[in-house]
Amino acid sequence: MSLPLAPSYDVVVVGSGPTGSTYVREVFERRPDARILLLEAGPKLGDPPGGHVKNIDGDEPRARAQRASEGPAPAAPGRPGTRLLGTPDLPAAAISTNVGGMGAHWTAACPRPGDSERIPCVPDAEMDRHLTRAEELLHVTSHAFDRAPFADVVRQRLAARFDAGRPVSRRVAPMPLAVTTRPDGTHAWSGTDVILGPAAADPRVELADTCLCLRVLHDAGTVTGVAVRDLNSGRETTVTAAAVVVAADALRTPQVLHASGIRPAALGRYLNDQPQIVHAVRLPDDVVAAHDEVTGRTREDDGGIVPQSGVSWVPFTDEHPFHGQVMQLDASPVALADEDTVRPGSIVGLGWFCAKDLDPEDRVTFSDTETDAFGMPRIGIRYRCTDRDLATIEAARNAVAEAGAALGDPLGGEPFLLPAGSSLHYQGTTRMGPADDGTSVCDSHSRVWGTEGLWVAGNGVIPTATACNPTLTSVALASRGAHALAEQLPRRTVATAAPTAG
Structure with a gap:
């Protein structure tokens, strides 16, 4: 305009x-x-x-x-x-x-x-x-991917690992998503x-x-x-x-x-940024064979996530100060052998977000002499992890590894910490x-x-x-x-x- x-x-x-x-x-x-x-x-x-x-x-x-x-x-x-x-x-x-x-x-x-x-x-x-x-x-709905193959078994295995002692509202569940399912089964985000x-x-x-x-x-x-x-x-x-x-x-x-x-x-x-740990696993062949419900839809049909893709949630609690987002994918995030066949939903990506210590010295700063590409005061950032943050990150790394072990076989090595700022949750x-x-x-x-x-x-x-x-x-x-x-x-x-x- x-x-x-x-x-x-x-x-x-x-x-x-x-x-x-x-x-x-x-x-x-x-x-x-x-x-x-x-x-x-x-x-x-x-x-x-x-x-x-x-x-x-x-x-x-x-x-x-x-x-x-x-x-x-x-x-x-x-x-x-x-x-x-x-x-x-x-x-x-x-x-x-x-x-x-x-x-x-x-x-x-x-x-x-x-x-x-x-x-x-x-x-x-x-x-x-x-x-x-x-x-x-x-x-928002929690039912967009009710038909996703393997989602139930993924949540059952995660629940067996994480639900003990949690109130009902903090137990493993489908992730609430801002998405509408169209009459033809595709999704509008x-x-x-x-x-x-x-x-x-x-x-x-x-x-x-x-x-x-x-x-x-x-x-x-x-x-x-x-x-x-x-x-x-x-x-x-x-x-x-x-x-x-x-x-x-x-x-x-x-x-x-x-x-x-x-x-x-x-x-x-x-x-406040949220330190983010990621990992990927592959569901065991016997689980895939026992729950093989592929609908035939493709990634392109649904703009990135399809009915084969379940999204599950391991909620934050004060005892476990991190939040798990578990996504089943129709392709592997790491290279697999040529002879491997990936069943949609059988590759599981795990992302754990950590709560961070709040510190007034973690801050955005602004220059009074330099400007950014829009002519506004140039942004700087001062940001550090405390010893408590490092302990939380390590605990989250262990939790992701345990979640992965409960689900299947690791892909691409051990869980790893993404660079600071990766969460986009500032x-x-x-x-x-x-x-x-x-x-x-x-x-x-x-x-x-x-x-x-x-x-x-x-x-x-x-x-x-x-x-x-x-x-x-x-x-x-x-x-x-x-x-x-x-x-x-x-x-x-x-x-x-x-x-x-x-």
Whole structure:
């Protein structure tokens, strides 16, 4: 889109990923008088905007969409649709810049947090209501792969190893996934098009792609609007707003606030990546022979994961502070002998994510003299593993090895630790808290301390050490924040005239 935009909106949301889109949808539904601008620095990838790239038909169109998401810096090896940030302490840190954000590329895993992953400053009953709402917005189901061959035996073997002493909610189970099974048996993966729903086509909501938010504008402690650059023309403008939500991910949300001169003491601190251990095994021949239920579908039919693919979950507990994601594959991740025949679902990939010690010195930093490819303050990262982290990683490595031994024969050697940043689950940099005491950026409704009318959203607001995939939690917190925003938003703050097309 080219500027100009309309001169004013009720709400401006910066970032079109899952949480920014949640704010749009919730305010849209709760405040029919509000006009909303959704700003995105990246391009639209297809129709509908914000759709998951797995839903794009054909390898080449899908690859073009992924390349368009990578932005001006080098792509991340092995991570189509992302680009490397380029920081030594977190060498695999990567981001996407496109309509839908990482929601166009994610694995769609939506487990609920448990035990100490829960948010202390949000009442449990209220958090559960918003988690349920997040599941509705994302179209989450645990039954997408009920027909997957070998999935039952995989879960039975994992349960025999891990379920003893766990409450029912923390036992081995199918992974909840943001995916819809179509009538023909194929799958549609949830992107932010699913979250936006009817808001995407309503004239009260305007999506401006390739438009970078340079700064949040504020005066005397109150938000007044945003400064925007059209990345196609280079033209800059300002728009006024009663409320601004910055949902630009856990690395770039604090970047926008820093560039705006809004710098709470905890901004960028408590950065939390999840150390990730991976392993692969092959189910024994006797198990495959006894449970041979191949449907004949191919990987291409379902955009990457097929009914032969089961996705199982070994939940986090405080006693076992890691989260297991177990995926059955239709191909081996390591080279096999030419004479080997891989039965779909018989190769099992195991990924264990670890909860990390929270340290205010693990942080994102911003240069006041150097800029990135978009002209924003250059990001740096300081990140270290503590002795306790190293012990957790070793325990997770042992747990993965035990899970692999329970399932079958190892492939490709022992479980190994991926480079720091590989999880893509960055959190904590705009964390919420119960009080403005210098250890949090926002309150439990995601309102930034000391700046009236400013909200933050995304995985960055999560204040706890988590191991589970964070998207469901951050969407739930966004739903909660959006309800507060809708209640506080002044009635009819702008005219109803449509914006000028450009």
